Amino acid sequence: MESKIEEQVVLVNEQDQEIGLMPKMEAHEKAVLHRAFSVFIMNKNGETMLQRRADHKYHSPSLWTNTCCSHQRKGETNLEAGRRRLQEEMGFTAELKELFWFIYKAPFDNGLTEHELDHVLLGFYEDEPIINKEEVSEWKWMLPEKIKQDIIEYPENYTVWFKIIFEKFYDHLITNLASR
Numbered sequence: 001m002e003s004k005i006e007e008q009v010v011l012v013n014e015q016d017q018e019i020g021l022m023p024k025m026e027a028h029e030k031a032v033l034h035r036a037f038s039v040f041i042m043n044k045n046g047e048t049m050l051q052r053r054a055d056h057k058y059h060s061p062s063l064w065t066n067t068c069c070s071h072q073r074k075g076e077t078n079l080e081a082g083r084r085r086l087q088e089e090m091g092f093t094a095e096l097k098e099l100f101w102f103i104y105k106a107p108f109d110n111g112l113t114e115h116e117l118d119h120v121l122l123g124f125y126e127d128e129p130i131i132n133k134e135e136v137s138e139w140k141w142m143l144p145e146k147i148k149q150d151i152i153e154y155p156e157n158y159t160v161w162f163k164i165i166f167e168k169f170y171d172h173l174i175t176n177l178a179s180r
Helices: 024-030 078-090 144-153 160-178
Strands: 008-012 018-023 034-042 048-053 068-070 096-107 113-124 136-142
Touching: 008 024, 018 024, 024 113, 034 078, 034 160, 048 078, 048 144, 068 078, 078 096, 078 113, 078 136, 096 160, 113 160, 136 144, 144 160
Parallel strands: 034 113
Antiparallel strands: 008 018, 008 034, 034 048, 034 068, 048 136, 096 113
């Protein structure tokens, strides 16, 4: 029987300097700061592609979030990681650019904690994704102002990191969209 090797996350300090590797689950159990990324895909109508996380995900199942997110692998750039995961989860790739990064810490009901230095990446795409049902249960396009309003009315429907990005960086996202 083949054993699955657990994914490693890149541990970092608060300046995003790599300080080691740790199995992903252990990093979430110990709330250790590690590198992550969040991809936002937008279209020419100014809409953002959202995904609903699969029902069986170990944290934040069935919640709406940005187009995709994950962890960089050792030696992988933020943009390489974003393109890889976009293909794995949503079935397409796009040119990405890095907008900014931020640090957040969020405990979950299951005892795990996300403590991430999250790089926010932006790209543009016009077609429908071919979603990986192991990762994503559904997707939709939504205007940022509608997302912002929906988060206010139904915060329980969204992942914690997505709400943080939208609260802190909504204007930054809109500015980058306008400058396209």
